[in-house]
Amino acid sequence: MMITLLPPASSRPTLLRASLATGLLFLVAQPSARAEDIPIGELTAVSSTVHNGFEREKLPDGSLKPVRYIFGEGERDPGSIADSSLERLTFRQLAPVLSASLAKRGFLPSRDVKEIDQLIVVHWGRTTGWDSAGYGNTYGTLNQTSAALNATFPTLTPDMKPDANASPTRGLAGTPGAANQLDQMMLMLQIQDDARARANGRNASLLGYRETLRRTPTYWGNMVSSDREELIGELEDDRYYVILAAYDFRSAIKSRDRKILWITRFSLPAHGNDFDRATDRMAQAAAAYFGRASNGLRRERMPEGRATPGKLEVLDYQELTKSTK
Numbered sequence: 001m002m003i004t005l006l007p008p009a010s011s012r013p014t015l016l017r018a019s020l021a022t023g024l025l026f027l028v029a030q031p032s033a034r035a036e037d038i039p040i041g042e043l044t045a046v047s048s049t050v051h052n053g054f055e056r057e058k059l060p061d062g063s064l065k066p067v068r069y070i071f072g073e074g075e076r077d078p079g080s081i082a083d084s085s086l087e088r089l090t091f092r093q094l095a096p097v098l099s100a101s102l103a104k105r106g107f108l109p110s111r112d113v114k115e116i117d118q119l120i121v122v123h124w125g126r127t128t129g130w131d132s133a134g135y136g137n138t139y140g141t142l143n144q145t146s147a148a149l150n151a152t153f154p155t156l157t158p159d160m161k162p163d164a165n166a167s168p169t170r171g172l173a174g175t176p177g178a179a180n181q182l183d184q185m186m187l188m189l190q191i192q193d194d195a196r197a198r199a200n201g202r203n204a205s206l207l208g209y210r211e212t213l214r215r216t217p218t219y220w221g222n223m224v225s226s227d228r229e230e231l232i233g234e235l236e237d238d239r240y241y242v243i244l245a246a247y248d249f250r251s252a253i254k255s256r257d258r259k260i261l262w263i264t265r266f267s268l269p270a271h272g273n274d275f276d277r278a279t280d281r282m283a284q285a286a287a288a289y290f291g292r293a294s295n296g297l298r299r300e301r302m303p304e305g306r307a308t309p310g311k312l313e314v315l316d317y318q319e320l321t322k323s324t325k
Helices: 084-088 090-104 132-152 180-206 208-216 224-236 249-255 277-290
Strands: 001-007 017-022 022-026 045-048 067-077 108-109 118-126 239-248 260-267 298-302 313-317
Touching: 022 067, 045 277, 067 090, 067 239, 084 277, 090 108, 090 118, 090 239, 118 249, 180 208, 180 224, 180 239, 180 260, 208 224, 239 249, 239 277, 260 277, 260 313
Parallel strands: 001 022, 017 313, 067 108, 067 118
Antiparallel strands: 001 067, 017 022, 045 260, 045 298, 118 239, 239 260
C-alpha cells in the first residue's frame, strides 16, 4: 500500500515521496468549484459506518474540530470490460479531487507527521454486475420444457403402464426421456442461481448495500418487495465506486495496529457515466457522511461540475522501503 500526504492548499501543487514504513506522497488539492444540482435521476448511493467508538471532536463553539490526514493508495478494480474513463484517472489525480470534498467536512491534509490524525485509504473501481442473459435463457428453456412435459406426458406411478407408442418422460426404473432434459435444466438453473447470489453478495458488501438488504423484506404479503428488487437491480448493474477507509494514524505508525475509525462507500451506475467526469460530483454528494454513520444506504443528488487539479511538480523522490497491504 502507498501512503500519500496532502498538505494544505497553496498556489502551486507539489509532490514529494519519502519513506515512512511505506512511501509518502505530498500533494496539493485545488478546491472544486461550486455547482448546481443535476437531474434527480443521477444519484449517488452512499453507505457510511463508524467503528471503534469514533466520534468527531467538537470545538467550544460547537463546530467540528478539524481532522488532519494523509491519503493511502488502496486497490483499484478495473472491472471486467475495458473502460478508458476509469483508466484515465490515476491516483495522483483522484486524491486532490477527493480532498476538496473532504475539506468541506473539516478533514484537512497535512505533511506534518506529528499532527496527522488519520490515514485515509482510497479504493476505487468498477464492479462487475450479474449477466442475466444466460440466466433468462435458462429460465425460458426450463419453462418450455416443463410446459411440454405437463401437456404431453402423464406422471407415471407404479400401478401405471407407459404407452409403448409414446416417448416416455422418465419412466419406471429411470427410463430416459424428456424429463432428463428437465433435470439438466434444473441443475443449470441452480448453478447459475448460486453464481448470481455470490456475485450480488460480493457487490453488496463492497458497495455497502448488505445491511439495507438485510432489513428489506423479500415479500410484502404475497407480492415481491419492489424496494428489494430495486436494490438487487442496482447491484446487478456495473457501478463505479470509491471507498474511503480511515485508520488511526498514530496507532498505525507506532504499533502497526490498523485501527479502523470510519468507512464511507459511494457509487453510481457505470452506464451513462464516465468515472473521471463523475468522481468529483460523487464525492460532493457523499461528503456529508464522511466521518459519520449514514444508518443504511442513502441516495444523494450529485451537483454539476468537477474539480480540476493543478499541475504536480516532483520535488524529491525516494524508493519505497517496505510494502504493506
